[in-house]
Amino acid sequence: MNAYNSIQSKAPAREWSRYRFPRDLFRFTALLACLLGLMFAIDFLGIDLARLLTLFGRVGEVLSERYFPPDVDYVMQGDYLASVVETVQMAYLGALIGMLIAAPLAWFASWNVTLSRRVLYPLARLFIMASRSVHEMIWTILFVTVLGFGMLPGVCALVMFCIGFAGKLFAEEIEVIDMGPVEAMRSAGANPLQTFCYAVWPQIQTAWTGIAIYTWDVAFRAATVVGFFGAGGMGWYLKRNVQQLETERVAAILLSIVVLVVISELISAWARHRLNRKRDANRIAIEAEAA
């Protein structure tokens, strides 16, 4: 025991520290840089932090004084309810056409099954990325400028939005498929279309259905406001009342949007849940067959 202690005391005492030299230097420098960046951003955008502190009180005040009793009668009118139906139809049509265009694009834009990696792949990728990057509001404004007011530009904007949204998800789903069936089809001499229909499609069918439901849901959310720039539906009523400072009507319209979106989300969640259960059941059946 004694000998042990003496060895211990003779060994050079090692300094233990919570801080390790290079790593912590980098860490603190990064933190400092973030804080400086934050200060710069607040300064550059001219944000008054004192206003931020009293923000919630003021938001509450504005809402309770100006927006409070929402004018429910306004949103129960026939005109407005008709616009709700129009919005639903717009979202339906936009999502459907968008997905019909997105499906072949996704096929071209997935690296593993695309028809030509040199030409079609980058083109389809670029198209999907471009339609995704431009916000649906900007698409709306552009289509309204070209086509005039009405629901047609709204549908066109939603189509572009859905191409970007669904195209990306569709392509991601194709890229993770099992390549075995594809190779089998190819070696048996199938043409690309046959390969897609019989080797790729069965593998992505359920996933694409889920994405399609989700796309419809998101498109509806976007459709409620595309009218803000003149593309028909509920958004037009929103715009008009915002500009006329009819705040109680605005409150009622916003409430109706929230209620409708929540309903559509519930329906889509229920449908996707059922679909997933079916997919799990299918997978179990396939695994059982394989075993």
Added chain:
Amino acid sequence: MTHLVSLQAELERSRRRRQWVQLLMLALVLVTVLGSIQVIIIEDTDWDRVGSFGQIMESVGRFMALDLSLIPHLGIPMLETFLMACLGTLLGLFFSLPVAWFGALNVTPSKRILYPFGRFLMTLSRSIHEMVWALIFVAAVGLGALPGILAIAMRSVGFISKITAEAIENIDPKPVEAIRAVGGNNFQVMYYGILPQIKTVVLGTIIFEWDINIRRSAIMGLVGAGGLGLTFFRQMAMYNYGGVTVVILAILSLILLGEILSHYTRKAIV
């Protein structure tokens, strides 16, 4: 043998029934689509205003005459848009911490009241479009970058807190129990037991959301919060279509930059 035959007949019948249902669904979809096309595209559209294909191409052509003199004026709005997205995401993260805490079943302070409340906040935040959030905040705090940041933050809360709450629900409970057992208080449990387990998921989610938020902050100017949206709106108001295209190209390049940045940050973290 007869058993097998009856089974086969049963199978045949169920297949036929399924085909009928599928056919019926298809017909239903077709009817609604045709109805919508009739109402929306044929009746509601002012075809004289749209004009012929040549006229459409002519108005598209006006967008193609790029107004390159605008480029030097785009630097500051681009930076504004970028910073608005960053601050909005940060503030959204800040707001989503309590929401995720309420909305995760295993750590929520009260399962009866706060859990449904947290879940409700998540749905509410996601279901209101960012334009609508921006309108509300412009009414409440006036023009400027602040309403844009708040709108982006409110829209981000839903997604960030939902993923965070799900990550918290899926953690390994053993470290939490261990810290409780040695007498850690609630804060210590969160900091040492839960946070290390969810860190990567949350960081990945924030980067993803930041990427989307650049897209959103580019339109905040349309309702009175600065940035590229305001430049876009001004060019539109001046009917300077070439300038509009340049602004859109600027938005695209900003988003491309964001995508590249988020790709490398995600690689560095995961």
